[in-house]
Amino acid sequence: MSVIISTSEIVLEKDAAGVLYVGKTRVPLDTVVFAFDEGATPEEILWRYPTLDLSQVYAAISYYLQNRGEVENYLKQRAARHAEIKAEAEARFSPKGIRKRLLARRDSISNGK
Numbered sequence: 001m002s003v004i005i006s007t008s009e010i011v012l013e014k015d016a017a018g019v020l021y022v023g024k025t026r027v028p029l030d031t032v033v034f035a036f037d038e039g040a041t042p043e044e045i046l047w048r049y050p051t052l053d054l055s056q057v058y059a060a061i062s063y064y065l066q067n068r069g070e071v072e073n074y075l076k077q078r079a080a081r082h083a084e085i086k087a088e089a090e091a092r093f094s095p096k097g098i099r100k101r102l103l104a105r106r107d108s109i110s111n112g113k
Helices: 029-037 042-048 054-066 068-092 098-112
Strands: 012-014 020-022
Touching: 020 029, 020 054, 029 042, 029 054, 029 068, 042 054, 054 068
Parallel strands: none
Antiparallel strands: 012 020
16 A cells, blocks of 8 residues: 655745745745746755745745746736836836936936035
8 A cells, every 4th residue: 555645846826916936935936946947956046045944945936837837827917917017107207318318317316506
């Protein structure tokens, strides 16, 4: 008779905006997944995000690999929301001519002293 033991457990916390964080850290699941997809090893991910521990990194990668479709859907939703927020911000505060405006502001402040 064999006994099955499941050892891959991950705690993901969702904030009010729907962002999933690994454990009680401020490291989004997105960050771990993107780093892993770019070829980073779990140890490299840990080095980049020291608030995680190695077991959390492995658990996040395992969760991603076991639930790839669900995680990729989540990432698409996050990318769409990011695009919406960016468009709203650019509509309110146009990035066109920002350098010129900032230089003019700097000059007016330094000339005013």
